[in-house]
Amino acid sequence: MKSVVARHPGAPARIVSLRSFTPADGARHGVACKASEWLRQSSRNLKLREDALVDAPEAPWANLRKKNKNEEWRFSATTLGRILGEKPEALGVGEWTSATETSDLASYVAELAEVPVIDPRFTYSQVLVKDGILVSSPPEGAEGLTVTTAASGTGADDVQEALRFLDEHDTERRGAPQGQGEDFFDHLGDALAKEAGSPHLVLRVGGPDDGKTHVLHLFQVVPRRTVGSTTCWSPRVSVLVEGGRRLVLVEELIYEDSAGPDLGSGEPLGARIVLPKTRVYLREGSSLKHTLVHNGSEPKDVSVRTVQVTQDAGSSYDLLESRVAFGEGNPSAGGSPSDASLSRVEVDLWQAGEGTRTSLNSLSLITTSAAGPGAPSHAGITHELRTKARLSHHGGKISQVAKMVASGGSSHCIFDGKVDVERYAQETDAAQIARGLLLTKRATINARPNLRIQADNVVASHGCTIADLEEEQLFYLASRGVDERTARGVLISSFIREITQLFTDDGGGRGVPFQKLSSRVEASVQRALELCDL
C-alpha cells in the first residue's frame, strides 16, 4: 500500500505573491513584485471586484525555492514558473479573432462537427462556446436534453433547479474532510465564473427514457493572446444526468489562431491561461461517456482542466482523455525559457453509490524536436494528469489506463493517479495501470500510481511501466524491409492504439463513432510522429 499523497497545505498564505526575476531592486535576487498592485490591475482587467483575488491561495509558481513545495504542483511548478513567473503580467480577458464572428460560427462548427449519422439510437448536436456566446444547432428529437447557459437565465425552472443542486453538492464536497483544498486556479476560475460572466453551459438530461443516447459535441474556442497581459478564460460545464439516461459529451479545445494576430507592434504576446471546469452528477442508473480532446500546443499556454464527477448507485462514467502535442525548434537557440507550455487535467471522482462503474482512459503524446531552423522555438511541453477516485460503497468498479509517450529533450509527462478504496467499499474492483514510452534521452516521465485500501475484501491492482521501444520488434520490422522511422511510428501507434481506438470503436466502446474527431487526433499523432527524433 502506498502512502497518501500530501494535500495542499492547509494553512494557506492568503495572498498572491509573485516573483519577479528581473533583478531590479532590493537586496535579494527576485524581489516580489508589488502584489497588491498586480492584483488590482488584474481584477480590473478581468472585470472583477477589486478584492476578488486578494483571498486567493498562493500561486503555485510563487516561491519556487521554498523548501516545502506544494505537493499538488510538485512536478510542474517549475514549468509554470518559467511561463508565468519570469515576467508576471497582469491577468486580463482575451479576445477572439474576427475570423469566426457570430455569423461564421455556424460554418465553423459545421466544418469540425461530425457528419450526422441517421441512427435512431442517437441524437447528435454541437455547441460552440466562446466569449459567453453559444451557438447551437437545436438537437432534433432530443427529448429530455436541456442545453442552456447559466447566464442566459432562460428561466427554465428545471435548469435553475439543476444548477442549485450542483452548487449545493459542490459546497458539500468542498467541505468534506476528503475534499481538496482550494488552489489558486480554482479560485481564479471561480472568480471569473461568478463575476465576469464566463461561459457556463448547463446540461440536464432526464425525463422518460426513450432509448436514445444524446451526443453533445462541445467546441471550446480559446481566445487569442494579447499584448501586455496574460489572457484568462474559464469555460464551465455543469452536467446532471437522471432517470437512467445516457449522455455522450465531447469537449474539445480549439485554438483557432495558431499564428496569433498581427505582430506588427513587435511586442511579445502575453501568456494564456485556460481553465475549463466540468462538474458532473450522475443520478442512479444513468451514464456519461465523456471525451476530452486537446490537440497541439502553443508556447506560453497554460491549461488547467478540472473535472469533478459524482456517481450515484448503478451509474457509469467513462472518460476518454487525449492530448497530443508537438513542438519544434531548438530551445537553446535564442528562445526564451518562458516559451513553454503546460496542460494539466485534474479528475476528482467519487463513487457515492453502490455498484458504480468507472473507466478512465487517457493518452498523452508529446514530441519536441530540436530540428527545423526557423521553426517557432518551443522551450518545453508538459502534460500532467492527476486523478483521484474515491470508492465509498459496495460493489464499485474502476479501471484506469494512462498511456504516455515522451520524445525529445523538452517533453515531460506527469501522471499522478490515486484510487482510494474506503472502509465500506467492499467487493470492489480497482485496476490502475500507467504505461509510458520514453523515446529519447532527456525526455521525462513522472508517474505515481497510488492505491489506498481500507476495505478488506477487494480486488485491486496498480502498476506502472516505463520503457523505450523494443529493440527486437524494431529489428523484426527492419528485417522485413521497414525503415526505422516508419517502424518506430508503427510501434508507437500500436502502443497508443488501446486509447485511440476508443474514438472509432463502435462496438460498445464509446457507442458513437467520432470519425472526424478521430481523424483530427490521428492527424496530430502523425504530425507528432514526424517530429520524433530517431
Added chain:
Amino acid sequence: MNVAGLQGARRSPGALAGRGLRSPHFALGASSGSGRQPCSTSLTRKGHRNRKRVGAATELAASVTQSDGGAQEAGVLEVTNLEAEIDGKRILNGLNLRVNKGEVHAIMGQNGCGKSTFSKVLVGHPDYSVVGGSVGYKGSDLFALEPEERAHAGLFLSFQYPVEIPGVNNTDFLRLACNSRRKALGQPEFDPLEFYGHVAPILEELKIDSKFLNRNVNEGFSGGERKRNEVLQLAVLESDLAILDEIDSGLDIDALREVAEAVNKLKEKRKDMAVVLITHYQRLLDYLEVDFVHIMKKGKVVKTGGPELARELESEGYASIDLEFE
C-alpha cells in the same frame, strides 16, 4: 589473418574430398592457397573474376550445376571467412559458404556452434558485430546495406522466435513490408484491395487460414502458427534468398509437416529461390529436399555433403564429427 581459420582450413580438404559431392558451390575452410582465399569454390566458372577469389581453390573442380558465365547471378550468397562476435565474444571463426540460385542448403550443428548467429549476422542484427571476412550477396557487399535494404534486395530471415507485435494488424504489417520492398524496387505500391488480391492466392496455396490476416502480428500465435506466418511473409515478400532459422523448433510432428509443406509449395512455385535451412535435426530433412548439408562447429563449417550426411549424423550424433576432427 585469422589463424584459427587457417588451421581449420587445412584440415578440411580431406574430409571434403572423401564425399561424393554433386557440386562444388560451397566451400569449406579449405584452401590450397594463402589463408586469404580460404576456399571458394566458384572457380570452375571461367571468366568469373571476382577480385577476392582469383586463383583460389581449384581442388573442387567437379561438378557444375550452373552454366558457365552465369556465375554472377547464380551465386546468390557468398560467405568468405566470416568472423563475428557478440559482446566481445567470438562466435563465428572464418565461416565459408556459397549458395547458388535455386539451391537448398541445410546447416546443422550443435547448440552454440553459431548457426543462429550466422543467420542474424546476415540480416544485420545490431547486437552482432562482424570483425572479419566478407559476404557477397548477388555480387555486391551485403554489409554495405542496412537491414531494411537487405530485405529490399530479397534477403529474408525466418526468425527462430518470431516477435509479437501487439496492436499491429497482420495484414497491415504484411502490406507495409511488401510495399517497402516494392517501393525500393521501383514497383507501384499495393493499396489495401490490390494487396488482398496479392495475398489471397498465396494463403490458398499455402493452406493458411485467412483469419491469420486479422490477428495482430504473432500475438497469441502458437509455435506452429508463428512459423507458418513467417513462411507467409516469405511468400508475400517474394524474396530471393530465404534463411529459415530452426523453422522446426518447438513444433510437433503435424505442425512440422505443415510448415515443411508450405515451404515445399513455395519452392515449387519459385524455383529460383535459394533456401538456407538451419536445424538441429534430420527430421526436417525428411520433408524438405535439400541439395547440400553443412555441419558447423565452433563457428565454421567443418564438413559438407549431400543429404546422406544428415542421416549419418542422425545415427551417429555430432560426436562422430568431433572424432573426425579431434
